[in-house]
Amino acid sequence: MMKFVIFNSRFLPHSAASALTCCLTSYSVITVSHFSTNPNPNIPFKPKPHFPCSSNPPHARLQHLLLEKSKVGFDKLDDALQLFDKMLLMKPLPTVINFTQLLTALVKMKHYSVAVSLFRKMRVESIPVDIFTITTIINCFCHLDRVDFAFSLLAGIIKHGFVPSVVTYTTLIRGLISLDMLQEAQLLFQNLIRFQLIQPDVVTYTIIIDGICKRGNPSVAVKLFKIMEKKGCRPNTVTYTTIIDCLCKHRLIDQALGLLHQMTRKGISPNVMTYSSLIQGLCDFNRWHDVKQLLKEMDLRNISQNVFTYSILIDAYCKEGMIEDAEDVIELMIQRGHYPNVVTYNSLMDGYCLQGEVDKALVVFESMTRKGILPNTLSYNILINGYCKKFKVDRAIDLFQQMPSEGLTPSIQTYSTILQGFFHAGRHVEARKFFKEKMINQGVELDKVTCRILLHGLCQNSYVVEALSFFQILECRGLVPDIHVYTILMDGLSKNGHLENARSLFDNLPLKGLRPDVKTYTMMIQAYCHEGLLDEANELFREMEGNDCLPDDVTYNMLIRGCLQNKNYCEAGVLLDEMLGHGFAADASTASVLVDLLDVQEQDHALLALCKKYLP
DNA sequence: GTAGGGTTAG
Numbered sequence: 001m002m003k004f005v006i007f008n009s010r011f012l013p014h015s016a017a018s019a020l021t022c023c024l025t026s027y028s029v030i031t032v033s034h035f036s037t038n039p040n041p042n043i044p045f046k047p048k049p050h051f052p053c054s055s056n057p058p059h060a061r062l063q064h065l066l067l068e069k070s071k072v073g074f075d076k077l078d079d080a081l082q083l084f085d086k087m088l089l090m091k092p093l094p095t096v097i098n099f100t101q102l103l104t105a106l107v108k109m110k111h112y113s114v115a116v117s118l119f120r121k122m123r124v125e126s127i128p129v130d131i132f133t134i135t136t137i138i139n140c141f142c143h144l145d146r147v148d149f150a151f152s153l154l155a156g157i158i159k160h161g162f163v164p165s166v167v168t169y170t171t172l173i174r175g176l177i178s179l180d181m182l183q184e185a186q187l188l189f190q191n192l193i194r195f196q197l198i199q200p201d202v203v204t205y206t207i208i209i210d211g212i213c214k215r216g217n218p219s220v221a222v223k224l225f226k227i228m229e230k231k232g233c234r235p236n237t238v239t240y241t242t243i244i245d246c247l248c249k250h251r252l253i254d255q256a257l258g259l260l261h262q263m264t265r266k267g268i269s270p271n272v273m274t275y276s277s278l279i280q281g282l283c284d285f286n287r288w289h290d291v292k293q294l295l296k297e298m299d300l301r302n303i304s305q306n307v308f309t310y311s312i313l314i315d316a317y318c319k320e321g322m323i324e325d326a327e328d329v330i331e332l333m334i335q336r337g338h339y340p341n342v343v344t345y346n347s348l349m350d351g352y353c354l355q356g357e358v359d360k361a362l363v364v365f366e367s368m369t370r371k372g373i374l375p376n377t378l379s380y381n382i383l384i385n386g387y388c389k390k391f392k393v394d395r396a397i398d399l400f401q402q403m404p405s406e407g408l409t410p411s412i413q414t415y416s417t418i419l420q421g422f423f424h425a426g427r428h429v430e431a432r433k434f435f436k437e438k439m440i441n442q443g444v445e446l447d448k449v450t451c452r453i454l455l456h457g458l459c460q461n462s463y464v465v466e467a468l469s470f471f472q473i474l475e476c477r478g479l480v481p482d483i484h485v486y487t488i489l490m491d492g493l494s495k496n497g498h499l500e501n502a503r504s505l506f507d508n509l510p511l512k513g514l515r516p517d518v519k520t521y522t523m524m525i526q527a528y529c530h531e532g533l534l535d536e537a538n539e540l541f542r543e544m545e546g547n548d549c550l551p552d553d554v555t556y557n558m559l560i561r562g563c564l565q566n567k568n569y570c571e572a573g574v575l576l577d578e579m580l581g582h583g584f585a586a587d588a589s590t591a592s593v594l595v596d597l598l599d600v601q602e603q604d605h606a607l608l609a610l611c612k613k614y615l616p
Numbered sequence: 617g618t619a620g621g622g623t624t625a626g
Contacts, residue, residue, distance in 0.1 A: 067617060100618040107619090135619040142620095170620045203621050210622065242622045273623055280623075311625050318626095346626050378626060 062087070062094055070101035073108035080106055084118055088125060100133045103140075112140040131157075135168045142175025150175055166198040170207060177211035185211060202228075206239045213246035221246055237263070241274040248281025256281055257290075269301070276309045283316030288325075307338050314344055318351025326351060342368070346379050353386030361386050377408050384414060388421025393430075396421055415439055416450045423457035431457055432466075446474075451485050459492020467492055468501075483509075487520045494527035502527060515547065522555040529562025537562055538571070553584035560586070564593050569606035576614060586614055 065083075074080040084102055087094045099122060106115040119137045122129060134157050141150035150172055154164060169192055176185035189208060192198050205228040212221040225243055228235060240263045247256035256278055260270060275298050282291045291313070298305060310333040317326035326348060330340050345368040352361035361383060369375060380403055387396040396418055403410055415438065422431035435454060439446070451474060458467040471489055474481055481489075486509065490502040506524055509516055516524075521544050528537035541559055544551055551559075556579040563572035576586065594611050 063617065070618070095618085097618045102618095104618065130618080132619045137619095139620065165619080167620045172620095174620065201620095206621050213622095236621095238622045240622090245623060276623055276625095280625090308623065308625060312623090315626065343626055350626070376626095382626085 056092075058090065059092075059094065062090075062098060066098050066101035066105070069105040070108070073105050077109065077111055077114065080109075080111075081114075081118075084121075088121075088127075093127065096128050096130050096133060099127060099129070100136060103133065103136045107136060107140060107143075110143075112143045115140045116144070131162050131165055131168065134162065135165065135171055138168060138175075139171045142171060142178065145179060147172070147175040147179055147181075164197075166201055166204060169198050170201075170204045173204065174207045177207065177214075182211045182215055200233065202233055202236050202239060205233055205235070206242055209239065210242045213242060216250070218243075218246045218250045218252060235263075235268070237268055237271055237274065240268060240270070241277060244274055245277035248277050248284075251281075251284065253278075253281040253285060253287070270303070272298075272303055272306050272309060275303060276306075276312060279309060280312045280316075283312060286320060288322075304336070305333075305338075307333075307341070307344075310338060310340075311343055311347065315347040318347045319354070321351070321355055323348070323351050323355070340373075342373055342376055342379060345373065346376075346382055349379065349382045349386075353382055353389070356390070358383065358386035358390055358392075375406065375408075377403070377411050377414065380408060381411065381414050381417060384421075385417045388417055388424060391421075391425045393418070393421045393425050393427065412445065412447050412450060415444055416447075416453055419450065419457070420453045423453070423460070428457060428461040428463070432463075446479065448482055448485065451479070451481065452488055455485060455488045455492065459488065459496070462496055464492055464496040464498060483514045483517055483520060486512075486514060487517075487523055490520070491523045491527075494523075494530075499527055499531055516549065518544075518549055518552050518555060521549060521551070522558055525555060525562070526558045529559065529565070532566055534562060534566050534568060534571070553579070553587065556582075556584055557587045557590045561590055561593050564590075564597060567604070569604055569610055573606060573610050573613075576610065591615060 062083075069080075074083075080102060087098065087102070103115045103118060106112070106118070116137060119129070119133070119140075122133075134153065138150045138153055141147065141153065154168070154172065158164065169188070173185045173189055176182075176188065186208065189200065189204070193200065198204075205224065209221050209224050209228075212224060221243055225235065225239065228239075240259060244256045244259050247253070247259070260274065260278060263270060263274075275294055279291055279294055282288075282294065295305070310329055313329045314326045317323065317329065330344065330348070333340065345364055349361040349364045352358065352364065365375060365379060365383060368379075380399055384396040384399050387393070387399070400410060400414060400418060403414070419431055419435055419439075422428065422434060438444070439450075454470065455467050458464070458470065467489060471481065471485075474485075486505060490505050493499070493502040493505070502524070506516065506520070509520075521540060525537045525540055528534070528540065537559055541551060541555070544555070556575060560572050560575045560579070563569070563575065579586070591614070594615055597607055598611055598615075
C-alpha cells in the first residue's frame with residue numbers, strides 16, 4: 001500500500017490544503033511537520049537571488065553550455081557530475097536557472113535519481129532553488145514511481161511560501177496516472193479547479209485524456225476533449241494525436257479520420273505521429289487504398305515519413321502476404337535516406353515464413369548480415385519457426401546452436417518453438433529429450449506457453465502419466481497453471497482412458513480459483529459423449545449458461561454428434577434447432593455423421609426427419 | 617536563458 005505523506009495543514013494556505021487533502025483522503029495519511037525527502041529539514045529555502053554578472057567569461061561559457069545540454073542531455077553522466085561540482089565552487093555562484101538547466105539535462109538522460117541527489121546536495125549547500133527547480137524534482141520523483149515523495153516535497157515548499165504552478169500540478173497529475181491512479185488524478189484535477197489553484201491548460205487536459213485513453217475508454221476521452229474546447233482551451237497537435245491514436249487502437253478508424261479532417265480545418269497541423277497512428281489503424285483493416293491516400297497527403301503537406309511509419313507499412317504488408325508491396329516500401333525508404341534495420345528485415349522474414357517460403361527468408365537473413373545488420377534473437381526465432389513448420393527441425397536445431405556464437409541467448413520462445421517443432425514432426429522422443437536436457441537441466445525458466453506445448457505433446461502421444469507428473473512438478477514449483485493448461489491435461493487424460501481423473505480435476509477447478517471456459521466445457525462434453533455418458537454431457541451443457549459461459553458452435557456440434565452417435569435423435573433435433581436459432585450452423589463433421597447414419601439405413605423416423613431437414 | 621504531454625515497431 002502506497003502511503004502519501006500529507007503535511008501539517010495548518011502551515012498551508014487553506015485552499016491548497018483542502019484541494020490536496022480531498023484528493024488523497026483515500027490513502028493512508030500521515031501528518032508530519034517536515035517532509036521525508038528533505039535530508040535536512042531545518043534548512044530554509046532561500047529566496048531567489050539577484051542574477052550575477054553574466055559578462056563574467058566563465059559564467060557566460062557555462063550559460064552557453066547549459067543551454068545546449070538542457071535540450072539534449074550530456075554525453076556522459078560523469079560530465080554532468082563534474083560540472084555540478086565545478087558550479088558549486090564558482091564565485092559568484094551560478095544562477096538558479098543554471099542549476100535547473102543541469103537538472104533538466106539529467107532528466108533528458110533519464111537519470112532521475114541522480115537529479116534528486118544533486119537537488120539534495122543543493123539543499124545541504126543552501127543553494128537557492130525556485131518553483132522551476134522543484135517542479136523538475138517533482139517530475140523526477142514521478143518518473144521514479146515515488147509520487148508519495150513528490151507530494152511530500154510539494155507540501156514542504158507550499159509551507160515555505162512557494163506557489164506551485166499549473167506545470168507543477170500537471171506533473172503530479174501525470175505521476176498519479178502513471179501509477180494507474182486515474183481516479184485520484186481526476187479528483188486532484190477537479191479540486192484544483194474548484195479551489196481555483198490553477199487554470200488547467202492544454203497539457204493538463206491532454207495528460208488526463210491520454211490517461212483515459214490508456215484505460216481503454218475512447219468515448220470518455222472524446223467527452224473530455226469536447227469539454228476542454230467548451231471551456232476555451234484549444235487542443236493542439238498532441239491532443240489530437242492522442243485521441244486519434246486511441247480511436248485507431250479501438251478500431252474506430254473512421255472517427256479518427258474525422259478528427260484528422262477536423263484538426264486540419266481548424267488549422268492544427270497533423271505531424272508524422274498523427275499520420276503513423278492512422279496508417280497503423282487503416283492497415284489493421286487492410287484498407288490499403290486509404291493508406292496510400294494518407295501517404296500522398298503526407299507528401300503534399302511536406303510531412304516526411306520516418307522509420308516507424310515505414311515499419312508499420314512493411315509489417316502490415318508482410319502479415320497479409322503482400323511481400324512485393326513491402327519490398328517496394330523498403331526501396332522507397334532507402335531512396336528517401338532511411339535505412340532498413342533489423343526490425344524491418346525481421347518483418348520481411350516473417351512474411352516469407354508465413355507464406356511457407358523459409359528459403360527466401362534465409363536469403364533475407366543472409367543479405368541482412370552481409371549489410372552488417374546484426375540479427376537478434378527474434379530473427380533466429382522467425383527462421384527457427386519457419387523451419388519447424390516445414391518439419392525441418394534439424395535445420396532449426398542448427399540455427400539454435402549457432403545463436404551463442406553470435407552472442408545471442410535463445411529466449412523461452414526459441415525453446416518453445418523447437419519443442420513444438422519436434423512434436424509437430426512426430427519426433428516425441430527427441431522432444432522429451434530436448435525438454436529435459438536443454439531446458440530443465442539448463443534451468444530455463446518455463447512460461448505458460450511452454451507448459452501448454454509440452455502437456456499437449458505428451459498427451460497426444462499417450463504419455464499421460466508423464467504429463468501428470470510434469471503437471472505436479474509445475475504446481476510444486478509455484479507455477480500456477482491456467483485454465484488452458486488444465487483443459488489440455490484433462491483432454492489428454494480423458495482421451496487416454498482416464499476420464500475419472502479428468503472429471504476430478506474438472507470438479508476441483510473452483511478450489512484452484514479457476515473457471516472453466518467454453519473450450520473446457522466443450523472438451524468435457526466431448527469426453528462424456530465419447531464414453532456414451534449423454535446425461536452427464538447434457539447436464540454440463542445446461543450448467544454452462546448458469547456459469548456465464550455461452551456454448552459456441554463447436555460445443556453445439558460436439559453434443560449434437562454425441563446425441564446422434566448414441567442414437568438420441570430427438571435430443572439431437574432439439575439441439576440442432578436451438579443452435580440454428582443462435583445463428584450457428586451444423587459443421588461438416590456433423591453433416592457427415594448424419595450421412596453415415598443414413599448409409600447404414602437406420603429406420604428411425606426421427607433420424608429421417610432430421611436428415612430431411614438438415615441435409616441438402 | 618530554467619519545469620509538464622502524444623506511436624517507439626516485430
